[in-house]
Amino acid sequence: MNILVCMKQILDPEVPARDFRIDATRKEAERGSASLVTNIFCENALETALQFRPADARITVLSYGPASAEETLRKALAMKADAAALVLREDDAAPADPLHAARVLAAAARKLGTFDLILTGREAGDWGAGQTGALLAEELRLPCIAFADTLSMDGGKLRVKRQTEWGWELFEAETPVVVTITNDEHNVPRIPKVRDVMLAHRQPLTQFTLAELGVSAANDYYEVEELFIPKKESACELVAGDTLEQKVDVLARRLVEVTASL
Amino acid sequence: MSIVTIHFGFDRAAEGLLGAARRLGDEVHAVVIGDGAEDVARYADRVTAIDMDYSPEPCLNALVPLCAGAKAVLLANDTYSQELAPRLAYRLGGNAVGDGVAIDEKLRVTRQVYGGKAQAVIAPKRSPLVAWLRARSFAPAPLRDAVAEIERVRAAGDAKTKIIERKRETQAEARLEDARVIVSGGRGIGGPEGFATELQPLAHLLGAQMAASRAACDAGWVPPTWQVGQTGKKVAPELYLAIAITGASQHMAGISEAKNIAAINIDPDAPIFRHARFGIVEDYRKVVPLLREKLAKMK
Ligand SMILES: Cc1cc2nc3c(=O)[nH]c(=O)nc-3n(C[C@H](O)[C@H](O)[C@H](O)COP(=O)(O)OP(=O)(O)OC[C@H]3O[C@@H](n4cnc5c(N)ncnc54)[C@H](O)[C@@H]3O)c2cc1C
Ligand SMILES: Nc1ncnc2c1ncn2[C@@H]1O[C@H](COP(=O)(O)O)[C@@H](O)[C@H]1O
Numbered sequence: 022m023n024i025l026v027c028m029k030q031i032l033d034p035e036v037p038a039r040d041f042r043i044d045a046t047r048k049e050a051e052r053g054s055a056s057l058v059t060n061i062f063c064e065n066a067l068e069t070a071l072q073f074r075p076a077d078a079r080i081t082v083l084s085y086g087p088a089s090a091e092e093t094l095r096k097a098l099a100m101k102a103d104a105a106a107l108v109l110r111e112d113d114a115a116p117a118d119p120l121h122a123a124r125v126l127a128a129a130a131r132k133l134g135t136f137d138l139i140l141t142g143r144e145a146g147d148w149g150a151g152q153t154g155a156l157l158a159e160e161l162r163l164p165c166i167a168f169a170d171t172l173s174m175d176g177g178k179l180r181v182k183r184q185t186e187w188g189w190e191l192f193e194a195e196t197p198v199v200v201t202i203t204n205d206e207h208n209v210p211r212i213p214k215v216r217d218v219m220l221a222h223r224q225p226l227t228q229f230t231l232a233e234l235g236v237s238a239a240n241d242y243y244e245v246e247e248l249f250i251p252k253k254e255s256a257c258e259l260v261a262g263d264t265l266e267q268k269v270d271v272l273a274r275r276l277v278e279v280t281a282s283l
Numbered sequence: 284m285s286i287v288t289i290h291f292g293f294d295r296a297a298e299g300l301l302g303a304a305r306r307l308g309d310e311v312h313a314v315v316i317g318d319g320a321e322d323v324a325r326y327a328d329r330v331t332a333i334d335m336d337y338s339p340e341p342c343l344n345a346l347v348p349l350c351a352g353a354k355a356v357l358l359a360n361d362t363y364s365q366e367l368a369p370r371l372a373y374r375l376g377g378n379a380v381g382d383g384v385a386i387d388e389k390l391r392v393t394r395q396v397y398g399g400k401a402q403a404v405i406a407p408k409r410s411p412l413v414a415w416l417r418a419r420s421f422a423p424a425p426l427r428d429a430v431a432e433i434e435r436v437r438a439a440g441d442a443k444t445k446i447i448e449r450k451r452e453t454q455a456e457a458r459l460e461d462a463r464v465i466v467s468g469g470r471g472i473g474g475p476e477g478f479a480t481e482l483q484p485l486a487h488l489l490g491a492q493m494a495a496s497r498a499a500c501d502a503g504w505v506p507p508t509w510q511v512g513q514t515g516k517k518v519a520p521e522l523y524l525a526i527a528i529t530g531a532s533q534h535m536a537g538i539s540e541a542k543n544i545a546a547i548n549i550d551p552d553a554p555i556f557r558h559a560r561f562g563i564v565e566d567y568r569k570v571v572p573l574l575r576e577k578l579a580k581m582k
Contacts, residue, residue, distance in 0.1 A: 032397075034397070034398045034532075034533065035531065036400075037554065038400050038532050038554065038557075041397065041400045041401070043397075043401055048403075050397055050401070062514075119369070120373075120378070143514065144514065146398055146533070147396070147397060148396050148397075148403075149381075149382065149394075149395070149396055149397075149398070149513060150381065151365060151369075151381050151382070152368075152369040152379055152381065155366070155368075155369035155370045155373075156369050156370070156373055158370065159369075159370050159373040159374065164339070164340050164442070164443045164444045165339065165366070165370065166339065166366075166444055167339075167362070167365065167366035168362060168365075168366070170507075181444075183362075184362070184507050184508075185361075185362040185363075186361055186362055186453075186460075186508065186516065187451050187452065187453045187508065188449070188450045188451045188452035188453065188508060189449075189450050189452070190446050190448065190449050190450075191446065191447055191448040191449075192444050192445065192446055192447070193444070193445055193447050194443065194444040194445075195443040195444070198443065198444060203507075203514065204497065204500075204501055204507075204514070205500070205501070205507050206500070206501055206502060206503030206507075207503075209501055241408055241409075242378045242408060242409065243378045243380060243405050243406060243407055243408050243409075244405070244406045244407075244408055245403050245404075245405060245406075246391060246403075246404045246405065246406045247403065247404040248396070248401055248402070248403045248404075249401065249402055249403075250400065250401050250402075251401075251402050253539075253558070255557070255558060255559075255560060257546070257556045257557065257558075257559045257560065257561060257562055258560065258561040258562075259551075259556070259561070259562060259563065259564060260561060260562070260563050265565065265569060265570075265573065266573065268563055268565070269563070269570055269573040269574050269577060270577055272545075272547075272561070272563050272570070272574060273574055273577035273578050273581060274581075275545070275561050276489065276522065276524070276545060276574075276578070277578070277581055279521060279522050279542070279543045279545075279560075280463075280464055280489065280490075280521060280522050282521070283463050283464065283490070283521060
């Protein structure tokens with residue numbers, strides 16, 4: 022079984038709000054001193070694939086991004102993916118829209134071989150589009166299941182458990198299929214061993230350019246007209262009192278006040 | 284040209300979605316999958332009911348012809364809507380935009396980006412626009428004098444993926460999205476016992492529903508259906524009491540509609556205090572038992 026996991030490198034989403042700036046002309050976040058990290062849901066996807074991995078399975082990781090995205094792929098190899106491929110994006114290109122990203126990933130997937138299972142994260146922690154997996158499925162003319170957290174095999178059939186707002190659903194799926202992955206307690210990404218991190222740096226990496234894939238670099242899905250930081254901080258009243266008892270008393274009263282009308 | 288709305292049942296989200304569609308000014312054609320067509324018919328100009336047990340492939344196939352020629356297609360931000368919207372846009376030759384908090388007559392959608400730290404206005408480059416919205420935060424549509432006629436269609440069953448089991452973890456009548464009071468716990472709670480022995484009884488006293496941060500859900504202390512935030516539930520209670528939650532932007536993205544945020548956190552520099560109306564800097568283990576005592580007396 023051939024499994025492809027699509028992974029995106031993004032600006033660290035845990036940068037605190039007070040250090041976050043935007044470049045209003047380029048309409049994207051300023052890099053500042055923030056580090057680049059792998060999108061968490063992509064790591065959840067790889068972790069899900071690693072736990073599922075049937076004996077004969079080969080896991081390939083694929084990223085479309087600037088040269089720095091190699092770090093994302095090396096880390097994935099250290100987590101024990103079998104092979105990695107990078108589609109190089111110009112360093113100063115505008116952020117890729119999800120249709121463009123899906124076209125690039127689809128073209129690369131076709132070049133890399135045939136896949137029975139293609140995983141993406143549910144969304145990327147930068148623009149949070151939440152579309153690339155679904156659009157990739159359309160580009161490849163494949164069915165798609167969203168928000169999954171567990172994969173298993175049962176009598177030669179793929180089973181996909183996915184979350185809903187009220188619980189979960191279990192799918193039986195024919196392959197090939199695209200599945201987008203969300204977080205749960207079982208797919209928290211593993212920390213690679215130091216030795217594997219070192220080995221990963223010596224593993225080969227397949228590289229493509231957009232020209233080699235025959236995909237245009239244009240974004241033609243939608244346009245970001247404005248990007249701004251909303252002002253929404255409010256002054257917080259820290260309950261006062263000489264003793265804990267007094268403070269909690271004020272807290273209790275305030276809680277009752279704001280719920281009094283209910 | 285019409286605005287198509289897609290509903291998986293009738294609830295506050297459906298009302299908000301119909302409101303958003305109505306304010307765009309064109310004819311509103313509502314498509315209902317499953318129950319609720321009779322209720323939707325009091326708000327829409329035209330209603331099509333698809334008789335099916337949801338499954339993505341046949342549902343998508345059924346929706347494409349119904350949406351062809353629409354100016355915009357609007358959905359809510361439930362699981363099924365988010366699963367279908369980008370694919371529907373692709374098949375219609377349009378573009379999708381997700382998690383919208385506003386939409387204007389030029390079909391520009393405002394949404395949070397960068398984990399809630401920024402907002403973007405996204406303009407379509409293709410037609411139709413397929414948008415999934417935080418439908419509950421839109422004002423409902425006015426009731427119409429007339430009730431629209433319901434056209435019924437069936438979706439073909441055969442599919443490469445099928446749902447073989449469904450499990451409800453939460454009660455339909457106790458939706459977090461509709462809760463008026465929420466008690467929510469984070470990683471600082473320290474384990475499932477804290478949720479069970481400290482927070483649950485507090486929630487009971489406040490008539491609140493329980494929620495959690497991603498960190499608490501990922502730890503397996505509480506079910507994933509409790510997660511609030513950018514990739515969890517979007518809630519709008521009168522009171523959101525955040526206990527041992529830092530207040531990361533991705534968490535705040537789910538509670539931007541809360542009327543009052545209150546916080547219990549041991550760290551005075553926790554970002555949650557920049558959003559809360561009131562709070563206490565203290566160990567929750569000391570505060571919550573006392574708080575329960577006080578609240579019980581005040582009842
Ligand atoms: C793409 C993306 C999407 C995300 N989506 C979501 C989402 O939907 N929802 C979400 O919640 N997060 C989400 N996150 C994660 C988010 O960034 C934070 O990591 C997470 O919210 C942190 O949870 P927490 O505040 O419970 O934990 P921590 O950050 O570990 O905070 C624990 C808090 O508890 C306090 N504390 C500790 N002990 C005590 C005590 N005894 N008494 C009182 N206070 C105490 C500490 O001071 C601290 O403030 C997302 C992240 C990404 C990248
Ligand atoms: N440039 C990219 N390279 C690899 N995978 C990507 C890229 N962009 C998006 N994806 C995949 O699509 C998922 C959803 O991204 P998005 O639609 O941008 O929210 C991510 O979690 C990745 O798995």
